[in-house]
Amino acid sequence: MFSNFTWSRPADWIGYAVIGMSILRILAHVYTWHVTIALYKRFPVGATFRMLLRRLNSLYAFQLFLPLFAAIAMYVLDRYLGRQHSAGILGAMLAIQLYSCFYQVTPPAVFLLSTSTPVTIALRHELERSLHPYRVIVLFDPARADPAILTDFQRNYLEWDNFRTRFGDWLETVHSIMSDTPVIVLDARVETPCVLKEAARINADPNIRRKTFFIVGPDNHAPALAAAGLDPAASSLQTVTEENLVAAIKATGLSRTAAPNLPPIEGLDTRARVDAGALQLRFDRARRLLEEFVLDCGYWFDRRNEPAISPSRPGRLKEAEKLLVSLEASLASFSSDAEWMREIASLYCQRALVRCELGRLSDAEADLAHME
16 A cells, blocks of 8 residues: 555655644644643533534635645645655645644634724734643734734735635634634724624623623723713723733733743834725724715715705715815825835725715815826
């Protein structure tokens, strides 16, 4: 049976090195399982099975069995071409497969909820480093990861802990993870419709609310909580600033880590990150106001042929327009970055829609001209 395998070619030795590295990673991850079981106070059988189902329903479901499929494809190709199989390479693929499954079914310790921005994606990475070996998972849009903040390697690790859904009701996935995870973190500094739904769900369940930390800004600034009708100063809510977040999480029982609190990311220009993050938050607020109007009044694109345009709630549109106009000069300073060029294009498109709805058709056409 094994006579058709090679065992000592250079490719085999490379494969053996990969097998050794995979075994070391598996052994290191055993400690993650050890601290996770201690955190859950039992072996989390149900949570483990649900993590497998969530991964299969995520954008990165292919990662779960990719090494196995590659090994099968290589084996079949070798048989078709009449070549000997490389024991080292096939063994390496199977070892990587074993580690991938072992990692992906690991239940989370922390569930971070926020809108997908470069700043919040960087925060997830900081939490992962500060709470290692505990697992921190999210449902972020990976396209929003900023190459200026995270390296390709760090963005790859985001994919391993990102359970953004491919289809189905994302809220069901969020609610399921909320029920399983010992610690939940919601960024209340952002008030997008999705974050508001998550805040409302947390507030509706006392058990979930007790294990949730709400990130607030200076002076307890938490627009998401205010929009959801919650008082940041209420004793039933655990509010914390970003600077004190890791210490607060560790105090809940995630104590088996020697990692420092929020270590800096190498090569990160903190000032630039803060400036960009502030712009993104203002942009998100303008979008939320626009989305609220759409939900109230129905979707629209162009009403220039209607004799009169009288939106029932113009206040939100005017506030959104004011925010979008104020962002133009600030966003222009990032015009050399491809990601911000897309933001600028989105800015003109959304501003044109707002102005069209308000009846200012000539201004809307001028905005659209910038996109040509």
